[in-house]
Amino acid sequence: MKSFAEQCGIHDDAREAAAHHTARLIEASGLELVRFGWCDLHGVVRGKTLTAKAAVKALRAGVGMVSTLLLKDTSDRTTFKVFEPGGTAELPGFAFASNLILLPDPASFKQLPWAQGTGWLRCQPWFQDGTPVPLDTRRILQLALGKLAQRGFGMVCGLEVEFHIYRIKDPHNGPDLDPVQAAWPGQPPTVSMIHPGYNLLAESWIDMAEEPLRIVQHTAQALGLPLQSMEIELGPSQVEAVFDATDALTAADNMVLFRNGVRQALRRAGYHASFMCRPPFPNIMSSGWHLHQSLVDGATGANVFMRDAPAPGTTPVDALHTLTDTGAAWLAGLLAHARGMASLCTPTVNGFGRFRPNALAPQAVLWGRDNRGAMLRVVGGAGDGATRIENRIGEPSANPYLYMAAQIHAGLDGLARGLMPPRATESPYASDAEMIPTNLPDALTALQDDGALVEGFGADFVRYYRRVKLSEAQRHALAEDATDFERREYFSRF
Numbered sequence: 001m002k003s004f005a006e007q008c009g010i011h012d013d014a015r016e017a018a019a020h021h022t023a024r025l026i027e028a029s030g031l032e033l034v035r036f037g038w039c040d041l042h043g044v045v046r047g048k049t050l051t052a053k054a055a056v057k058a059l060r061a062g063v064g065m066v067s068t069l070l071l072k073d074t075s076d077r078t079t080f081k082v083f084e085p086g087g088t089a090e091l092p093g094f095a096f097a098s099n100l101i102l103l104p105d106p107a108s109f110k111q112l113p114w115a116q117g118t119g120w121l122r123c124q125p126w127f128q129d130g131t132p133v134p135l136d137t138r139r140i141l142q143l144a145l146g147k148l149a150q151r152g153f154g155m156v157c158g159l160e161v162e163f164h165i166y167r168i169k170d171p172h173n174g175p176d177l178d179p180v181q182a183a184w185p186g187q188p189p190t191v192s193m194i195h196p197g198y199n200l201l202a203e204s205w206i207d208m209a210e211e212p213l214r215i216v217q218h219t220a221q222a223l224g225l226p227l228q229s230m231e232i233e234l235g236p237s238q239v240e241a242v243f244d245a246t247d248a249l250t251a252a253d254n255m256v257l258f259r260n261g262v263r264q265a266l267r268r269a270g271y272h273a274s275f276m277c278r279p280p281f282p283n284i285m286s287s288g289w290h291l292h293q294s295l296v297d298g299a300t301g302a303n304v305f306m307r308d309a310p311a312p313g314t315t316p317v318d319a320l321h322t323l324t325d326t327g328a329a330w331l332a333g334l335l336a337h338a339r340g341m342a343s344l345c346t347p348t349v350n351g352f353g354r355f356r357p358n359a360l361a362p363q364a365v366l367w368g369r370d371n372r373g374a375m376l377r378v379v380g381g382a383g384d385g386a387t388r389i390e391n392r393i394g395e396p397s398a399n400p401y402l403y404m405a406a407q408i409h410a411g412l413d414g415l416a417r418g419l420m421p422p423r424a425t426e427s428p429y430a431s432d433a434e435m436i437p438t439n440l441p442d443a444l445t446a447l448q449d450d451g452a453l454v455e456g457f458g459a460d461f462v463r464y465y466r467r468v469k470l471s472e473a474q475r476h477a478l479a480e481d482a483t484d485f486e487r488r489e490y491f492s493r494f
Helices: 013-028 052-061 137-150 203-208 210-222 248-268 325-336 338-345 350-354 400-417 440-448 451-457 459-478 482-491
Strands: 033-039 045-051 063-066 099-104 118-126 153-168 191-193 227-232 238-243 271-274 289-297 367-369 376-379 388-394
Touching: 013 052, 013 118, 033 052, 033 099, 045 052, 045 063, 052 063, 052 118, 118 248, 137 153, 137 248, 137 400, 137 451, 153 210, 153 248, 153 388, 153 400, 203 210, 203 227, 210 227, 210 238, 210 248, 210 271, 238 248, 248 271, 248 400, 289 325, 289 400, 325 338, 325 376, 325 388, 325 400, 338 388, 338 400, 338 440, 338 451, 338 459, 400 451, 440 451, 440 459, 451 459, 459 482
Parallel strands: 033 118, 367 376
Antiparallel strands: 033 045, 063 099, 099 118, 153 191, 153 238, 153 271, 153 289, 227 238, 289 388, 376 388
């Protein structure tokens, strides 16, 4: 009888060898539990925890998961009426909160450094008949990368992630664990800062924050993540982690694992890490997620954005001075679809507060040559193998699979139409250029109106995504206390 993995058509000799190897690791390590984790629409890891014996079996058989986990907004409310006739007519296979099957990737096995005797596996959901779930965001990125590969390219991404770390004032009896304070969503813990801020890259501040940053370092390295540096950012209690570039799918997986891991490891040590863009306190600085990207030749691995020499007659404000024709068309595609991709890169109500002038965050749809005020920053030069485009539109809580897929669909449209960008801006905050949407509903409308992105992601997915995210935006609009909404919805959970 075929295993479920075989029924899905993905269990080949390599997967069987990986499953056998992982089973032996689980047994040899004396693990008691293995977590089967899956990244939801909002970038949060959910899943089930199995005993070691059950986990070995589930490597090939998978484990059941309620399908409503794909239909929830950021408050964990189900946004489709799954028990009413026609309530899931747009989403075949999701009626009545039916089961999906989480199937792990055996090669993704990690032993968690913060949880004794516990392993972890990355999973993706499948329908019970062995067909893939099209709403799975990792699958969406895989499909986008497949389209890119058809053009002969791969994508390389580097992660530059800002976030906040706070010390929990009472980690054992905080309000987040008091039953009297229980709510939906609940209050986050009461916190204090790990550094006072407003002293960018100050060594004395990094010394003050050494304990939590050591936890971040050790956690990332124990998980095999390519951490390069940790830095003190400008805002109070704000830090940044920078990672070496990898292929896009690995980079997205790493972002999921990093956020999930450091939040748990720090929480056990009495700290609260938040990837919320703008924590609910006065005098904070917004956090961004700057996504560095380049394309590589699928056969040779060479950077196809890099020029050997500037194009004749160009200056540094011309895209072809730094980028190849391919790179310039990709840059133009990112500009053309900037408004449409905004809700995929900045998916929370809170994140749109970051787009303000002179804040090292973008405000308009512009590119600049090594300009951190522009939405797109072109870095490198002729002969520089690290030539790349940095998109500064994202917030650190974004679903990485959707963030990266948006770049691909926008860039591919630029390539298909042979688009060319305008000259680089030298005044990113004093311009009459098209503006980035200033709120989530407008950004969702821009996505709906962007034909290339709707085609790339699929009309069904865009309709589903808008419905879930509009639920969040509408609840925020009706909230009596918007700050309290964001404190509970984002600060306690992201």
